[in-house]
Amino acid sequence: MPTKRQALILAEIVRIYNETGQPxxxxxxxxxxxxxxxxxxxxxxxxxxxxxxxxxxxxTSSGRIPSTAGYRYYLDHxxxxxxxxPQTFSTIAQDFDHEFHEIDDIVKQSANILSNLTNYTxxxxxxxxxxxxxxxxxxxxxxxxxxxxxxxxxxxxVESRVYRIPTSISSDDLxxxxxxxxxxxxxxxxNQVKSLLKAEIPRVLTRYLHSPDGFLDLxxxxxxxAAAEHFYIGGRSNLLNFAQSDDLDRxxxxxxxxxxxxxxxxxxxxxxxxxSSATKPPSGxxxxxxxxxxxxxxxxxxxxxxxxxxxxxxxxxxxxILGPTSMPYSQLIGLMQLFTDELVKKMYEYYDQFHxxx
Amino acid sequence: MPTKRQALILAEIVRIYNETGQPxxxxxxxxxxxxxxxxxxxxxxxxxxxxxxxxxxxxTSSGRIPSTAGYRYYLDHxxxxxxxxPQTFSTIAQDFDHEFHEIDDIVKQSANILSNLTNYTxxxxxxxxxxxxxxxxxxxxxxxxxxxxxxxxxxxxVESRVYRIPTSISSDDLxxxxxxxxxxxxxxxxNQVKSLLKAEIPRVLTRYLHSPDGFLDLxxxxxxxAAAEHFYIGGRSNLLNFAQSDDLDRxxxxxxxxxxxxxxxxxxxxxxxxxSSATKPPSGxxxxxxxxxxxxxxxxxxxxxxxxxxxxxxxxxxxxILGPTSMPYSQLIGLMQLFTDELVKKMYEYYDQFHxxx
DNA sequence: TTTTAGCACTTAGCTGTTCTGAGTGCTAAC
DNA sequence: GTTAGCACTCAGAACAGCTAAGTGCTAAAA
Numbered sequence: 051m052p053t054k055r056q057a058l059i060l061a062e063i064v065r066i067y068n069e070t071g072q073p074x075x076x077x078x079x080x081x082x083x084x085x086x087x088x089x090x091x092x093x094x095x096x097x098x099x100x101x102x103x104x105x106x107x108x109x110t111s112s113g114r115i116p117s118t119a120g121y122r123y124y125l126d127h128x129x130x131x132x133x134x135x136p137q138t139f140s141t142i143a144q145d146f147d148h149e150f151h152e153i154d155d156i157v158k159q160s161a162n163i164l165s166n167l168t169n170y171t172x173x174x175x176x177x178x179x180x181x182x183x184x185x186x187x188x189x190x191x192x193x194x195x196x197x198x199x200x201x202x203x204x205x206x207x208v209e210s211r212v213y214r215i216p217t218s219i220s221s222d223d224l225x226x227x228x229x230x231x232x233x234x235x236x237x238x239x240x241n242q243v244k245s246l247l248k249a250e251i252p253r254v255l256t257r258y259l260h261s262p263d264g265f266l267d268l269x270x271x272x273x274x275x276a277a278a279e280h281f282y283i284g285g286r287s288n289l290l291n292f293a294q295s296d297d298l299d300r301x302x303x304x305x306x307x308x309x310x311x312x313x314x315x316x317x318x319x320x321x322x323x324x325x326s327s328a329t330k331p332p333s334g335x336x337x338x339x340x341x342x343x344x345x346x347x348x349x350x351x352x353x354x355x356x357x358x359x360x361x362x363x364x365x366x367x368x369x370x371i372l373g374p375t376s377m378p379y380s381q382l383i384g385l386m387q388l389f390t391d392e393l394v395k396k397m398y399e400y401y402d403q404f405h406x407x408x
Numbered sequence: 409m410p411t412k413r414q415a416l417i418l419a420e421i422v423r424i425y426n427e428t429g430q431p432x433x434x435x436x437x438x439x440x441x442x443x444x445x446x447x448x449x450x451x452x453x454x455x456x457x458x459x460x461x462x463x464x465x466x467x468t469s470s471g472r473i474p475s476t477a478g479y480r481y482y483l484d485h486x487x488x489x490x491x492x493x494p495q496t497f498s499t500i501a502q503d504f505d506h507e508f509h510e511i512d513d514i515v516k517q518s519a520n521i522l523s524n525l526t527n528y529t530x531x532x533x534x535x536x537x538x539x540x541x542x543x544x545x546x547x548x549x550x551x552x553x554x555x556x557x558x559x560x561x562x563x564x565x566v567e568s569r570v571y572r573i574p575t576s577i578s579s580d581d582l583x584x585x586x587x588x589x590x591x592x593x594x595x596x597x598x599n600q601v602k603s604l605l606k607a608e609i610p611r612v613l614t615r616y617l618h619s620p621d622g623f624l625d626l627x628x629x630x631x632x633x634a635a636a637e638h639f640y641i642g643g644r645s646n647l648l649n650f651a652q653s654d655d656l657d658r659x660x661x662x663x664x665x666x667x668x669x670x671x672x673x674x675x676x677x678x679x680x681x682x683x684s685s686a687t688k689p690p691s692g693x694x695x696x697x698x699x700x701x702x703x704x705x706x707x708x709x710x711x712x713x714x715x716x717x718x719x720x721x722x723x724x725x726x727x728x729i730l731g732p733t734s735m736p737y738s739q740l741i742g743l744m745q746l747f748t749d750e751l752v753k754k755m756y757e758y759y760d761q762f763h764x765x766x
Numbered sequence: 767t768t769t770t771a772g773c774a775c776t777t778a779g780c781t782g783t784t785c786t787g788a789g790t791g792c793t794a795a796c
Numbered sequence: 797g798t799t800a801g802c803a804c805t806c807a808g809a810a811c812a813g814c815t816a817a818g819t820g821c822t823a824a825a826a
Contacts, residue, residue, distance in 0.1 A: 075818050088770050093819065111776045111818045152570050190548060192560045198568060202550045210556060210568040212510050287663035290656050298648050305645035433789050446799050451790065469789045469805045 056095050061128045064116050068378050073113030118341040125338050131384035146396050153207050158282040160393050165285025170373035172284045177364035183239050187231050199272045209276035219264045226258055227265045240277050281314045292374045304348050318368050336386050340375055351375055359390040361397050414453050419486045422474050426736050431471030476699045483696050489742035504754050511565050516640040518751050523643025528731035530642045535722035541597050545589050557630045567634035577622045584616055585623045598635050639672045650732045662706050676726050694744050698733055709733055717748040719755050
């Protein structure tokens, strides 16, 4: 536990290091600190901070930079979000000023706006599909032997995919199957639909249809796509802004990491393993995880600012900023608060068009 | 015009430089060349090649590397495609061994396969939509006041998008409008549909509908999306493989360039300005353009291998490899020939499912 | 007990020098 | 026309010296 003065010094080191990118020495601190103490005193205090593992030096006679633990302490105890400038505010409002046809377009656009605003990479995931229900399933024949399968959910999201009609199944049977699906499954949560699809539905269909397999594959496929979480990543190329030029290999791996949809959920701390007290979910709508906490060696020098937002009747969405450990957290967190507010507003605007009954 | 021996030396320089990445000196050449001549003779010949602008040196006493003009000459006169190894062949066949539901999935996959195979970045564009016709348009109501608009083309491609029903228009009118569209436009080439949409259709609709604007916007939007060329880019991160670590900024610009859909057509030499004899379209199905020829200062050190392929009744598709000026062209061109063959085969396989009448 | 001035010490990074290896251009002989 | 030989050039590595920034420690002052 650092003393109050030590904390002040730590905060100042974080601030200056963020501004300059250079290690901070005792003299610089003496000139910048609001209290009048000598550089020698600061050196003594810094020695303590270093013993506590909150700051470190690159070599014996260099200034200090915050360690990951130091950032952690700063984030937990010292940081206060700064207020966002009015023009930033109006930039956001302006960028969102489109008419969106699909919720995913909003999510996608949010990632782009945020990465433009911050010059970091951002990851956006729309409101979760947890308690979303199936509202309809259609098969529309298209020409010769193609159909388009359309699956609609209570979220207003629509998944449509094109299939070849399995030759094993008659169009009569298809109609029957669609009717059965709609009769039995509309109104149920997607997750339940998924599990029913494995057990009950095949039994029911076999009773009425000759060979239900082709249809089941088709329905399962479109369902899987509808239920999948779609992450949107904005400003990938911003990763190049702060990469040291000597680790192109790591950078490449990182790029490939972001393209793998499978790692993003764990990165954003979804699907937490149940009793892992090690990395417990951060509290509060905005949280920051640094280095090791991201559970990926590639991200040792990175930080992730995650903001969760709630959309009534829909669930929780997430938007995050990925950048170097040293980011201007104070500004960014202030920005994220405002940003999610605007994003949620836009989403309500979108949903209100449909669900006036909510 | 280099002599035969000079050409031999040039080809060898290209080969060795591609293998080692290092400038090639006269002694190395003496050991590698199939003919027995001394290093001094080689030096004399190289002096001539340098005068002709085909090779150059980094500094007074370094080995030679091929200049862009040298590569150009090599490509036009000396290169012969090498034969692809059987295991590469089977890798390609294996990677294509999926059942694809949409033509765009094949195009997308082709970009991924090619970039994995070559460790370069690849750009893929499906068969052009030039003589593709509209085969149907549907509006399917979804719940409250959403519709999904579906536009199908003779290529078997389907574009579906979700819209809010414009409040200005009654569902009765919508049905009428859809009927009119189908009666008048089905069977016409997409391009013609586009132009009719600007002139005739609005007039016709106004006769039958109260306020056709909302519908026209909607139809125009889905049409625009259906007619747009969708480029798929595979292996973006491979750009990092051969980037000098000191030009991160250029690299970033390049990344952003590739994300701009608007520059890709000109990069692939589509929509050639009519009388530009400067960069005349390269002949043959596979062509290579280098440095300046790409008309983009960011690409001064890059080369683009473009392969065109023809799919009967559909049009021309393009797939390209983007890499450094120094690529193993011999292998890559051999590979591209095989690859497009496989790709075309796959596409016929796909289309044959629908158009048995072709 | 805390703070401060002073000083010896450390280190990265810059500068300049030297040395070496690879390669060239040229000349004179073959 | 070809080759051997030689002087010359240049990048890059290795090394030393210097400077600027910063540290830790000690002893005196507050």
